[in-house]
Amino acid sequence: MSAPIPPSPAHPVVPVVPFGARLRQAMDRRGPLCVGIDPHGSLLTDWGLNDDVAGLERFTRTTVEALADRVAVLKPQSAFFERFGSRGIAVLEKAVAEARAAGALVLMDAKRGDIGSTMGAYAAAYLDPASPLFSDAVTLSPYLGFGSLRPALDAASAAGCGVFVLGLTSNPEGAEVQRATAADGRPLAGLMLGHMAAENAGATPLGSVGAVVGATLGDLADTGVDLAINGPLLAPGIGAQGATPADLPAVFGAVVGNVVPSVSRGVLRHGPDAGALRKAADRFADDVRTAVGGDTAGR
Template sequence: MSPLEPFGARLRRAMDERGPLCVGIDPHASLLAEWGLNDDVAGLERFSRTVVEAVADRVAVLKPQSAFFERFGSRGVAVLEKSVEEARAAGALVVMDAKRGDIGSTMAAYAESFLRKDAPLFSDALTVSPYLGYDSLRPAVDLARESGAGLFVLALTSNPEGAEVQHAVRPDGRTVGATVLAHLARENAGQEPLGSFGAVVGATLGDLSSYDLDINGPLLAPGIGAQGATPAGLPAVFGPAVRNVVPNVSRGVLRHGPDVAALRDAADRFAAEIRAAVAAV
C-alpha cells in the first residue's frame, strides 16, 4: 500500500484552506448529559456522529480523545473507528489523542494500531509521550514517516503538573521540554512546506520566548476556550512560530451541541478569530 503525502504537507494545505483550527471530540459523561444523551454507547455514537457531521467538512483537524471511547470497551472502540473513517472521508485530518508511550515491541504495537495505513484506527497523526526517553518513540517515528502520518509529542503541556518534568533542567543546562523540541527540529529538518513531527505546547503558558519553537513542524496548542486562552493571545505565546500553531478547541465548540448549526457557527467563529490573529503577526 503506497504511503500518503506527508502529514506536514497535508496539514499545511488544510490549515491554509480551512483555517488552523482543531476541534476535539471529547464525549465525557458531563458533556453527554449537557446534550441530553445517556452515558452509554448509544449516547457516545450520537455525540460523535453529530460532531463529525457538523464540522468535519470545514475544520482542518478533528482530535478524538480515545479514552472517552475506550471506557465503553469494544463497542466504544467501534464507534471511534467509524468516527475516524467518517471524519477523514469528509476531508478533516484526524489526530488521535491517545498519548501512547512505551519501549521496544510495545511501542511498535501502539504505532501499528494507529499509524499503519490499513489499521482500523489509522489516523493522520497520533499524540505520544516521550518521557521514557525520546528515542523510545523511534518505532512510531519510523512508521509515521513510512505511512505519511505524523506525531504530536508532548513537550510543554498546559496542565500545571507537567512543569515538574518538562521544566526540569538537564546536566547540559537545557530543560527537558526544550530537549524534546530540539529532537523534533532534527526530525523535521529540510521538510517542506512543513515537517510531520509536531509538539504539544499549551496555549495557556504565557511568554515562551525562552524556548525555540521553530521546529519546522506543527504545534498543537490546547487551552483555547474553557482553559482560558484566547485566539487573540496566540501571538504573544508563540511569537513568530504562530503560523504553525494548530489551536485545539473542545468545550468551546462542543457546548453548543447537539444543534448542528450551532456547532458549525461556533467552529467557524473560532477559525475566523484564529486566522485573524495569525494574519496580524
C-alpha cells in the same frame, strides 16, 4: 437495545503526501483549527443524551457530520471511547473513517509512550493503514526518552502520517518534569523540542513531527525553549481552559503561523444542534486567523 454498530471501512484512504504538507494545505484552506471530540459524561448530559454507548454514538456522529467537511483537524480523545470497552472502540473506528472520508485530518489523542515492541504495537494501532484505527496523526509522550518513540516515528514516516509529541503542556503538574534541567542545561522540554527539530530538518513546507505546547503558558521567550521546530505546534487550552486566540502571538512569537489551536468544549457545548456547532467552529477559526494575521477568504 441500540442496533449493532457497523464496522469501519476495510480499506482506509492511505496518504501519498506527507502529513506536514497535508496539514499546511488544510490549515490554509479550512482555517488553522483543531476541534477535539471529547465525549465525557457531563457533555453527553448537556446534550440530553445518556452516558452510554448509544449516547456516545449519537454525540460522535453529530460532531463528525457537522464539522468533518469544514475544520482542518478533528481530534478524538481515545480515553472517552475506551471507557465503554469494545463497543466504544467500534464507535471510534467508525468516526475516524468517516471524518477522514469527509476531508478532515484525524489526530488520535492517545498520548502513547512506551519502549520497544510495545511502542511498535501502539504505532501499528494508529499509524498502520491496515488498522481500523488508522489516523493521520497521533499524540505521543516522549518522557521515557525521545528515542523510545522511534517505532512510531518510523511508522508515521512510512505511512505519510504525523505525530504530535508532548513538549510543554498546559497542565500545571507537567512543569515538574518538562521544565526540569536536562544534562545540557536546557529545560527537558527544550531538549525534546530539539529532537523534534532534528526530525523535521529539511522538510517543506512543514515537517510531520509536531509538538504539543499549551496556549495558556504565556510568553516563553526567556524559558530556554525554542519552538522553531519546522513542524506544527498543537496548542490546547483555547476556550474552556481560559486561553483565547488573541493570546497566541505572545506564546508562539515568530512561529505562530505554524500553530494549530485546539478547542473542544468551546465548540462542543453548542451541540447537539449541528448548525450551532458549525457556527462556533467557524467563529474560532476566524478569530485565530485574525490573531495570527491571516484572512478568511479560503473558507
